[in-house]
Amino acid sequence: MTNVWIDGARIALAAANLLGQGGEAEVYDLGDGRVVKRWKPPDHPDFAGDLAATTAALARLRDAPARLRALPGKLPGAVIAPAGFALAGKRSTEIVGYVMPKVRGELLCSYGEPRWRRDHPVPGDDVVAMLLALHDAIAGLHRAGVVIGDCNDLNVLVDGRRVHLIDVDSYQFAGFACPMFSERFVDPRLCDGALAPVRPHDPDSDWFAFAAMAFRTLFGVSPWGGVTRRCSGAQRVVQRITVYAGDVIYPRAARPLAIVPDELRDAFRAIFERDRRGAFPRELLERLRMRRCSTCGDEHARLRCPGCQTAAMLPPAVVHGRLRWQSIAPGDVAHASYEVTPATPVRFDGPALVRTTRIGVERIGGVLPGLTRAWVGSRLGVGFYRAGGYAVGFVFRPERGVLDDSVALPAIRGQLVAAHAAIGDDRAWLWLTCADAGRLATTCVVIGGDARVLATAALDDAPWLAGIAGACAAGPHLFVPTDHGVARIEIAQGVIAQTRAFAETAPLISSGDRLALHPTGLDAVRRHDAIRMHLT
16 A cells, blocks of 8 residues: 655555556545545556656656646636645655546547447537537637647546546646657647657647547547558558548448538548648537437437438348348347446445345455446356556356456556456456557457456457447357458467458448347347347
């Protein structure tokens, strides 16, 4: 347990009070409406064997206090500014972190995930109001002489129509440069041919990042999303090849580009394709009126719903070669697994994972409250928690009160952005997506029912990565929805690999769908309906 001194009092930073962590710091709840952000020291386990990270940690502890002291006093209300410092000792002058008000909210990155938006409907007017609030906060910072620099959707919390901007200790102002960047939002004007920054951030780069965040929030896809044969990854950004390009295959899970007025579309294209800069035109958002279609339920800002104009009517049952499918009610889909919450059959109860039996509540095992994620299938459960630089993985049987926490998870570095799992009878597929050094990286860990790790792989370029949150497991196989149909994944010679693509399902399935096993085939919950597919 680590101690810090705040306002002359010793504060023990217990793992139970850890709210979250990123690549540079950990945030602890002080229990009085405040939190403390403590920078990770050079000897933190996350930096083991990484000389560059250790050097950066030393520089941060040396330079960050002066940066925070020099912050302008009049910042926008949306900016969560320091309210005090955390010291290394009672008589020490070494600043190891800072105190700030505790705020609530959902990370802005969630608003750009089609599946999250489907599961958490947010009125379009609230989305627009939130983007206007973010616009005002950025403009206010610029008026104060502050550039965010590493402006990204992991540093913005959304609370209804309001936003909170966090991580002010990396802001750029008064001679303090911001060396950090996020690959998904960095302005290519400032970069070399590999999308690595070679020039400092400026106000225009903040507005570029805002435009990219607004685009992703409105459409559920990055300006550089989709697929083209010309190039991929960073080269799409460098060459300004956006989703508007004629040869880019647009993701089916994303909302149609035509849902916004032409003037907003033209503004996005000018920014991303022709390097137009300056403050994002606020009036375009002010005039954006999202309305819900009475037919399909999607929101748009047009006279007619673009989604309904392109949607095809589905007959009750269709046979295409070896594939037979029919429409079903979404409520008829039985998902084999669920994520554990305090209200599920297997649930969290303080520091314990418990289940309800005929004779009462039975303890399965101990966990860290507030820091544990777990998923349960019919015969197997899996989970993990992370604290103090270490990650602990575990498996359990939902019908027994036994938890095995000997799973050897790979190191989790950076900020955990998302976690998903698909549970079979004898193995679990666990995905961990982290933001570290400006990039998002997803690791897949396949865990057997005996707690052995069967395979591990980094999936940065896997073509089926976008569909993992909707995958389902069956025996040794994992079935994943993609824009090219259902993909079958398995462990082949110790490697996680796609071994089959059910091309006949391509017209029916997208990466935003959710699959579930059925005795006669696969069910898929889609954007507006559900179908049952019989694969032979």
